[in-house]
Amino acid sequence: MLSAMKLITIPLRDFALPSPRTGSIEAHSGYGRSAAEGQEIHRRVQKKRAKADPRYQAEVPLSALFDREGYRFRIDGRMDGLFRHDTPQIEEIKTGFNVRELARRLADNSMEHPYSLQLLTYGYFHWREHWTLPALSFHLVSSRSGEFEDLELALDIPLYERWLERRLDELVVEARQAEKRAARRGKIAAGFPFPFENPRSGQIELMEAIEEGMKEESPMLIQAPTGLGKTVGVLYPVLREALSRGQRVVYVTPKNSQHSVAEDAVALFQETRARVKSLTVTAKGKICFKHEPLCNPEYCEYARDYYAKVETHGILAILANKRKLKARTFRHLGEQYQVCPFELQLDSAREADLIICDYNYVFAPRSALRRVTEIGIDQAGKPNLVIDFSRDAAFYFAIRFFWVRCFLFCY
The missing domain is CATH 3.40.50.300 (P-loop containing nucleotide triphosphate hydrolases)
Incomplete structure (x- = not known):
């Protein structure tokens, strides 16, 4: 029953991870947190976009609910930018020391990089809500030189949903582990x-x-x-x-x-x-x-x-x-x-x-x-x-x- 479901809220960046995990420890892995410098670049780009296009909106919230084996997972996130054109365009801003190398990593296999999965998830959630397939793009900015590169990404719905099924199964396992962990701690106390x-x-x-x-x-x-x-x-x-x-x-x-x-x-x-x-x-x-x-x-x-x-x-x-x-x-x-x-x-x-x-x-x-x-x-x-x-x-x-x-x- 719906009333018996446990609601679990997860930030989108923690949800959009490769399944199974892949990658190395490095600057372009996508597993780290954003630096303050990167956040400043984000704000600068968003301000520029809003000035150039009145149909641009920054920091657009979105969420989706998924039910799985007694749990209701609520995934919350914010799109860096949304161009509200006839064909909506979602833009994700990312910073890095070497944007060409970052672009290469993102283009190699979109289902194995957290950044790509974040953007694809924004696109999928938007499609689920509006039934319009949005255009997806990265705006990559070098934190060293300020040079930038734009990269388009295509949302393949069947491919994404295969990943989604695996990821939800992982979350069920994590939720059960969390319940056991909390019960163990309560028993100790x-x-x-x-x-x-x-x-x-x-x-x-x-x-x-x-x-x-x-x-x-x-x-x-x-x-x-x-x-x-x-x-x-x-x-x-x-x-x-x-x-x-x-x-x-x-x-x-x-x-x-x-x-x-x-x-x-x-x-x-x-x-x-x-x-x-x-x-x-x-x-x-x-x-x-x-x-x-x-x-x-x-x-x-x-x-x-x-x-x-x-x-x-x-x-x-x-x-x-x-x-x-x-x-x-x-x-x-x-x-x-x-x-x-x-x-x-x-x-x-x-x-x-x-x-x-x-x-x-x-x-x-x-x-x-x-x-x-x-x-x-x-x-x-x-x-x-x-x-x-x-x-x-x-x-x-x-x-x-x-x-x-x-x-x-x-x-």
């Missing part, structure tokens, strides 16, 4: 024991203060004396509360060298019956196999065909069965399957209940963790964030706009 029989003096007061702050959904600045056991005292209530909502905790420190404090705390939790899954993200320069961490398939065999190798060998399923993920595991699997250990860390973050990483993975403009996406089924709110050893007030103001619940403490 319901029976989450404190790792010591008797809390230290002051720990109970600390945990009670944090629990009260979480009820108010208010950021907190916490300072406690050395020897109190503040890492355990902070992580215990913060993790339990997040897991009860089907969510995770992100614990950030200034440097990799300070990760051990959180790792030791979570090890205490894991020694009890709480089956918490932790992930420690090691800096790219420290975990990369190459002399220079350059993500280019011509230079790095671990970047070459990364997405296909990860899918073919089921590497993410292997990682999902482990409770503690650190550099050693990623290096081992990276060598075994010839895949990038740094990217494996980020791709495995979906199943982690606690992610331990440096500041820049959260606060940098193109932070790596912002690209981590998952189906948010049976979840409430957003992850909890703990910032260790933060004395910079700027961080306080930055995090207020990133996650609802934020916890700061310093030594």
Whole structure:
């Protein structure tokens, strides 16, 4: 029945991915997020188009619903530009260092590149709503020189719908995994024991203060004396509360060298019956196999065909069965399957209940963790964030706009 269906909303850019996954880790892969410079180029092109053609409209929203095996998937997106002519034209603006190389990649096989699939999906959704086949085109702009190139793309409805069927089947699998993940987290939270029989003096007061702050959904600045056991005292209530909502905790420190404090705390939790899954993200320069961490398939065999190798060998399923993920595991699997250990860390973050990483993975403009996406089924709110050893007030103001619940403490 329709009433029993679970509604899942997915951004179009996360929906329009090759099925099965293909491609290498590189600038033209289409899997990364847009840089601020690219967004500025977008706005400049859109302004120029609107001035030249009154029938041009920028940032046109569109969505579509698909029902599959008890789930209703709502796909939402925005077209960069729509020319409302007799034959509608949808234009997607993309930026890159080398637009000729990008154009070649997009023209080679449109069903195996995320950018092409995004544009085809815009066209298909428009066709479903208006029953008019639109013209599709890319406007590719070089972020280096400003040169541009236009590329037309044809929407083959039967070919697209074959891809669509495969992609919807993938989403059903992801939705079921998300339900299991949320149920597992809820079960952990319901029976989450404190790792010591008797809390230290002051720990109970600390945990009670944090629990009260979480009820108010208010950021907190916490300072406690050395020897109190503040890492355990902070992580215990913060993790339990997040897991009860089907969510995770992100614990950030200034440097990799300070990760051990959180790792030791979570090890205490894991020694009890709480089956918490932790992930420690090691800096790219420290975990990369190459002399220079350059993500280019011509230079790095671990970047070459990364997405296909990860899918073919089921590497993410292997990682999902482990409770503690650190550099050693990623290096081992990276060598075994010839895949990038740094990217494996980020791709495995979906199943982690606690992610331990440096500041820049959260606060940098193109932070790596912002690209981590998952189906948010049976979840409430957003992850909890703990910032260790933060004395910079700027961080306080930055995090207020990133996650609802934020916890700061310093030594």
